[in-house]
Each structure stands twice: as structure tokens, then as C-alpha cells.
Amino acid sequence: MQRLFRGLRKTKERLFGSIQAILSSRSLNAETLEELEGLLLSADLGPEAAERIIERLRERGASAAGAGECRSIIAGELLSIIGETPAPEPPMGYPRVIVVVGVNGVGKTSTIGKLAYLFKNEGKSVILAACDTFRAAAVEQLELWAQRAGVSIVRQRSGADPAAVAFDAVQSAKAKNTDIVIADTAGRIHTKVNLMEELRKIFNVLSARMEGIGLEGWLVLDANTGQNSLRQAEAFTSALPISGLVLTKLDSTAKGGAIITIQRNLRVPVVYVGVGEGLEDIERFDPESFVSAMIGE
Ligand SMILES: Nc1nc2c(ncn2[C@@H]2O[C@H](COP(=O)(O)OP(=O)(O)O)[C@@H](O)[C@H]2O)c(=O)[nH]1
Ligand SMILES: [Mg+2]
Numbered sequence: 001m002q003r004l005f006r007g008l009r010k011t012k013e014r015l016f017g018s019i020q021a022i023l024s025s026r027s028l029n030a031e032t033l034e035e036l037e038g039l040l041l042s043a044d045l046g047p048e049a050a051e052r053i054i055e056r057l058r059e060r061g062a063s064a065a066g067a068g069e070c071r072s073i074i075a076g077e078l079l080s081i082i083g084e085t086p087a088p089e090p091p092m093g094y095p096r097v098i099v100v101v102g103v104n105g106v107g108k109t110s111t112i113g114k115l116a117y118l119f120k121n122e123g124k125s126v127i128l129a130a131c132d133t134f135r136a137a138a139v140e141q142l143e144l145w146a147q148r149a150g151v152s153i154v155r156q157r158s159g160a161d162p163a164a165v166a167f168d169a170v171q172s173a174k175a176k177n178t179d180i181v182i183a184d185t186a187g188r189i190h191t192k193v194n195l196m197e198e199l200r201k202i203f204n205v206l207s208a209r210m211e212g213i214g215l216e217g218w219l220v221l222d223a224n225t226g227q228n229s230l231r232q233a234e235a236f237t238s239a240l241p242i243s244g245l246v247l248t249k250l251d252s253t254a255k256g257g258a259i260i261t262i263q264r265n266l267r268v269p270v271v272y273v274g275v276g277e278g279l280e281d282i283e284r285f286d287p288e289s290f291v292s293a294m295i296g297e
Contacts, residue, residue: 004283007275008293011256015043016071016296023067028057036070043254043294044226046261053077075291078260082287085263088243088271093214095173097181097206099131099166100246101199101236102220104187107248107274109138111220112182113145114282115272119180120151127176129169129183130155131162131202142184148279162186162198163205170210196239203241218244218271226258230265237266248274251281256294259285 005012022035033054040050056077057070098115102108109132116126128146132138136158146153154169166183173181183202189195206215219242221229236242245266247259250273263270270285283289 003275003281004273004289005293007251007273007281007283008256008290010252010254011043011250011294012296014254015039015257015294019071019074019295020067023070027066028061028070033058040074040257043257044261045257046227046264049078049081049257049260049264052081071295075295078291078295079287081260081264082291085267085269087269091214091216093212095170095179095181096214096216097166097170097173097183097210098216098218099183099185099199099202099206100218100220101185101240101242102187103232106187106220106222107246108187108220109141109145109184110277111246111248111272111274111282112142112184113149114274114279115182116146116151117149117279118282120149124179125177126151126180126182127169127173127178128153129166129181131165131183132186133158133160133162133165134186134189138184138186161201163201166202167205167209170206170213174210196235199236199240215241216244217242218246219268220246220248221262223247223250223255223258223273224253226253226255227261229258230262233262233266237268242266242268244269244271246270246272246274247285251275259290 018039022032026032037050037054053074056073100108100112119126128142130139130142139155143153154172156165169181185199189198217240219236221233245268247270250256259270273283273285275281
């Protein structure tokens with residue numbers, strides 16, 4: 001929680017501070033509403049959500065509403081918008097197998113390290129699968145995170161088939177009764193094979209040949225790219241069975257509102273958020289704490 005609040009500091013300063021400033025000496029009127037809308041857009045909430053919120057404020061009418069009341073109207077509307085993309089059902093099947101995808105640099109490998117540590121502290125056993133086999137450095141980086149988190153890792157030689165590595169890891173998890181397998185994948189590949197095909201093969205091989213597992217695909221997105229990451233995200237969600245989003249680097253952006261636009265547009269719920277580079281800098285996405293971290297209590 002504390003990390004989330006610290007992580008969203010920039011977004012909050014922008015939103016909360018400015019709402020206060022706009023309404024400290026003036027009331028809600030056409031002009032202040034427009035300023036508020038600009039503010040919401042600047043936090044990357046997207047035109048649709050911003051408009052809905054402004055509409056709600058307008059309905060509430062001018063005179064009485066001060067900064068405090070406006071904030072709670074905004075918070076209420078944000079919660080209702082987030083609530084329209086329901087949280088995912090816990091996966092059926094064992095072991096739970098999470099295939100993590102996303103373009104280079106968004107924070108996949110770090111997220112996997114943090115998740116491994118989190119799950120382990122929740123009493124689960126975890127194996128990581130090094131399916132980003134094209135760069136030796138990628139495997140080494142995952143190995144480092146495995147050590148930090150204190151979990152094991154399955155890897156093969158450089159250039160090995162990513163789907164084969166995933167298969168191996170799940171087989172090993174089954175043999176050892178390991179609760180969770182998390183697979184790290186490439187964000188770009190250096191052969192002629194198409195990235196989406198390569199990733200799809202991982203899902204296909206696992207679902208065809210590993211009966212009974214709880215297979216999930218999580219897409220990692222960098223919050224700094226805000227709404228720009230939408231197109232990128234659509235390429236993944238249209239090609240792969242993506243059931244959850246992880247939004248990283250919320251600590252380094254004032255555009256935390258993007259979370260709402262992205263989840264609405266993709267119709268996939270946010271499951272975790274990254275709020276820093278450390279082992280513990282990850283939080284399960286909880287709409288209530290997210291909204292209060294973003295705009296103040
Ligand atoms: N500030 C911040 N940096 C992050 C976060 N997650 C990842 N990073 C940084 O983003 C960079 C790329 O991360 P990496 O996990 O290698 O991305 P990948 O290429 O998708 O595997 C690294 O410098 C990470 O430390 C986060 O939540 N906050
Ligand atoms: Mg990586």
C-alpha cells in the first residue's frame with residue numbers, strides 16, 4: 001500500500017494539487033469544469049472517462065461543490081469505470097502457468113522477479129522459465145532475479161525453442177508439485193519468425209500437451225507510454241489469449257490515469273502494478289487503493 005502511494009505520487013501531485021488549486025477560490029462553472037477536464041486528460045485518463053467525470057460534476061451543479069466534494073465525485077466515477085472491467089477469475093488448473101509477454105524494455109523480466117518473490121512470500125513454490133532464448137543476457141538477467149527471489153529457473157541453450165523451454169519448465173513443475181510457473185519471453189526476435197507466432201506457439205504447445213494446467217497470458221505495459229501503448233497492446237491481445245495486464249513504472253509517470261483507459265479499451269483487467277525497480281516494488285491492483293493513491297483520500 002505504502003509503495004503504491006509513493007509510486008503514484010507524481011500522478012497524485014498533478015491531480016490532487018491542481019484540483020485544489022482550481023477550486024480553492026472559485027466554484028464549479030463552465031470555466032473551472034474545462035480546467036478540470038484538461039487536468040484529467042493530462043493524467044491520461046482518456047477523453048471518454050474525462051467526459052463522464054465532468055458530466056457527473058456538472059450534474060452535481062455549481063455552487064456547493066468544493067475541492068473535497070469534487071474529489072469524491074471524481075473518485076466515485078473512477079471506481080465505477082474501473083468496475084466495468086471485472087477482475088479475473090482465479091485460474092482453474094494446476095500448476096498455474098503465467099506466460100508474460102510485452103515489447104522490450106517494458107519491465108517483463110523485473111516484473112517476473114518481483115512476482116516470484118511475492119508468490120513465494122504467499123507460501124507458493126515458483127519456477128521461472130527462460131523463454132527469451134535469443135539473447136544470452138536475457139537469460140542471465142532472469143537468473144539474477146531468480147536468485148534474488150529465491151526461486152528456481154529452467155533454462156536451455158541459447159537459441160532454443162521458447163515453447164520447448166516452457167514445456168520443460170511445466171514438466172518439471174508437475175514432477176515437483178510446484179505451484180506456479182512464470183515464463184519470460186522475448187519482446188523482439190532476431191530471426192525471420194514473427195514474434196506473435198513465436199509467442200502463440202508457447203500457448204499452443206502448453207494447452208495442447210499439458211492437460212490440467214491453469215494457463216494465463218499476462219501483457220506488461222509501461223505506464224510512461226500512456227495511451228500510446230494502446231496500439232502495441234492491441235497487437236498482443238488480438239494474437240494471444242491475454243487475461244491480465246501489468247502496468248509498470250507508475251512511479252515514474254504522472255500519467256497513472258492511463259491504467260483506466262487501457263483496461264477499458266482492451267477489455268482486459270489490470271492485475272498488478274509496478275511501482276519501482278526493487279524486488280518488492282509491485283502491488284496487486286486494487287481499484288479502491290489505486291483511486292485514493294491517485295487523487296487523495
Ligand atoms: N521505475 C521503474 N522502473 C522499472 C519498473 N519495472 C521495470 N523497470 C525498469 O525498466 C527497465 C527494463 O526492465 P526489464 O525487466 O529488463 O524489461 P523487459 O525488457 O521487458 O524484460 C529496467 O531498467 C528496470 O529496472 C518499475 O515499476 N518502475
Ligand atoms: Mg527481459
